[in-house]
Amino acid sequence: MKRILLFVTTNLAVMLLLGMVTRLLGVDRFLHQSGLNLPSLLIFAAIFGMGGSLISLLMSKWVAKMSVGAQVIEQPRTQAEHWLVETVRRQAQAAGIGMPEVALYDSPEPNAFATGANRNAALVAVSTGLLEQMSADEVEAVLGHEVSHVANGDMVTLSLLQGVLNTFVIVLSRVVGYLVDQFLSRGEENRGPGIGYMLTSFVMELVFGLLASLIVMWFSRYREFHADAGGARLAGRDKMIAALERLQRLHEPSQLPSQMAAFGINGGLGDGLRKLFMTHPPLEERIAALRQQA
Secondary structure, eight states: OHHHHHHHHHHHHHHHHHHHHHHHHTOSOOEETTEEOHHHHHHHHHHHHHHHHHHHHHTHHHHHHHHHTOEEOSSOOSHHHHHHHHHHHHHHHHHTOOOOEEEEEOOSSOOEEEEOSOTTSOEEEEEHHHHHHSOHHHHHHHHHHHHHHHHTTHHHHHHHHHHHHHHHHHHHHHHHHHHHHHHHTTTOOSOOOOHHHHHHHHHHHHHHHHHHHHHHHHHHHHHHHHHHHHHHHHHOHHHHHHHHHHHHHHTOOOOSOHHHHTTBSSOOOOOGGGGGGOSSOOHHHHHHHHHTOO
């Protein structure tokens, strides 16, 4: 319930902020009786499309800590915490990035994730279930996978891709809605946007949004292979394979909130058409890709 409330509250605050910006700039009134003001529509779409993604990226560390209750390890209190911090520090140095914050969150699910807008000030969070159900070598490989996400700039790249696609979805859906509305209202003069525009825009936004999601999910799966390869370089290929095989045996779907699931080590389960909407490739494909590396 806490996650849902945080998600809804955060998104409402972002929408209100962006709505105020478009109102102040005067680009929220892009549809007039005289026609469609395309420059205003493009600016409106960019503010909501790119602006929403960038704000989410900037807030990602705070949202992650709040939604899963992650506690940053400021001063290691146990041997396990000391080992976690030092392992991440060593891997971050090897990857050429700044030391991320290291956090623990209470969850029986073996998982970890990385997030943050700056590769030199990111967050790597590990579940208690990961430490309890995996060996030290396997946890080291998981940490290498997450540090590789940070080093590759995956959080920023995925947010930019999502923002660009959101912008196109907003523009295209409203242009199509306007054209359909114009077709339905032929012969009527000085007529503002009608029901045809509203219904068509709504439907097309759903359709284009679905297509955009397929592209985002494809890219998310693509960069998982690169993060696995990075984890193999930082911790060793055999350790990375062993970690993925352990996840395969545990066979647990990810329970991370949607905004962080794409950056966890453990993705969802699915087959057939469901694979098109998965953030992670199937574990057997990831293991096979590592085995094929020289």
